[in-house]
Amino acid sequence: MNLLKLDKATIKFGGLIAVNEVSFEINKGDLFGLIGPNGAGKTTCFNLITGVYKPTSGQISFDGRDITGTPANKIANLGIARTFQNIRLFKSMSVLENVVTAGYLRHKTSMASAFFYLPSAIKENEQLKEEAMKLLEVVDLAHVADVRSCDLAYGMQRRLEIARAMATQPQLLLLDEPAAGMNPQEKEELNAMVKKIRDHHNMTVLLIEHDMRFVMSLCEKIFVLDHGEEICFGPPEKVRNDPKVIAAYLGEAV
């Protein structure tokens, strides 16, 4: 049973075809990598899946439901969460607040009871904070819970983005270049963390990454895009040796 399915998804910006008839399926529990040279259309793919852009043609379905053209917040409701290539945290909020805010969907307290600080509201607030702290422990940020998020080191901000996305309790987690700007040791920790998230939190992961070693060691399936089109799909061994992939990254022999 596939969780996410792109069927000939296409988007054009004026004359430019950013993503051209891309089709792939992601199954529950996959660690799925999306790679390609700069400008290949990877982030655009993410924007299509999360509802930031509406595809010009083609269909996207999630968990058996057609989500083509559904607004972003509703898609988030259905269970897709993402991080950003350029970090987009709620900067002036604390680390903990960032995660609690993302838990917004699961707040059940009515405004009136929150306003008058009824016991149910207090209880829920406490519960949300507790859940958020647990997530911060997963990404190893519990010790900086009260720091303003913009004061964190870069690698920590990336991990906080992951925790924030996880707080919406998604089925599918989209990570846009999670390892960018990290040193080798941090990358190794991140690798273990993503595996842990998949195994212990029942999340399917789709990630974009430029670091080949990172992708090859982490992902089980890899989809390669170039100029908005599929050039290769398969397990890491296949992708690594595919002449088209090598050509796309290194240029063809003259």
Next chain:
Amino acid sequence: MLDLAPHLLAGLEISTLPQQLVTGLLIGTIYALVALGYTMVYGVLKLINFAHGEVFMLGAYAALLISWSLGYTPGNSLEHGSWMALILMLIGAMIVCALIGMIIERLAYRPMRNQARIASLITAIGVSLFLQYGGQIFLLNGTPQNIDPKVSPFYSSDPTVGNIQLTIKGPNKELLAKADQMSSLVDKAKTDYEAELKLEGGDEFNLQPKGKELRDLYRKEQRDLESAKNDANKGAILVNLPKGQVFMLGSVLIIMVGLTWLVMFTRQGRAMRAVSLDFDSASLMGINVNAVVTFTFALGSSLAGAGAMMAATFQSGTKIDTFFGVLPGVKAFVAAVLGGIGNIPGAVLGGILMGLAENLVVWAGYGGYKDAIAFVILIAILLFKPGGLLGSAKVEKV
């Protein structure tokens, strides 16, 4: 310049300063309420809602119509009103304004949301002019009206009943005692004169010499009493707080505490802050951005409604017409910029400073420039601290 200074400052009478500061604070709270609406909408949409002053104006009309429906029509002969009437007017104006704010956002701003920022800005000016001039057709033909001050339970034609008087420094007791003694002399001179007047036939203009003498004595005693009273009161510092305005201050404080609570600790507030920090990632976190924007407009507009109801009810002689919101709107906008636009505590601070600045200008004897000070402050703040007092200058990290 130095020679001129004493002349310029001649009007500064220290004993009237506390009264002006208190008045400034009270007016300032109204500016603060209205400024909150500007700042919240700016925070979420980065839009300056120039129609906010007109929402304020419509709130005043709502309060007026509610007061009429309670029977306080022009020329009524009702006794003074009740707490119930005030609260009905307050809540009514808030609800009407919340609805109007939501309608304006839905019809005018949302279709412009994805256009260039300048398009929304011009739309806002258009909505503002539409309500100012279009309103004249629908709102009582634009004829200025005022809310009957009797609607307030605190109203009294006797200012000593309608006011709370605070004495910071009382009159000189010795001189006051002297003046009291003199008042019995005045009474005596009065009875003497009136008796003589009766004797001479009651015609004030044809008095005999004795009558004239007694009349002059009576007048002199009266004058002496006045000047003795003045001497006793010289240096006394008294502050009059109209009870209605104390109610107003209390309500504003409650509203502000409630607002802070709402924004900082509830899920709606958290969603608002998330949207104001990053529109797109908020929506990708599952926050319904449109709902948050609608809520923000409703909230900001209802605060303008509360401010309008209070301004129109508790400031005696206030006339409501369709331009009622123009000046308060501009001043509240300046207050929001002064505090740092987008910053909620900043709007409150800015509003209060605006009120104080205005009344200090009046105190200094330049009452005619009262409305100009807003613009002086706007120019100064844009030149020297464009981020506002509490706004942070943005430093890009590279």
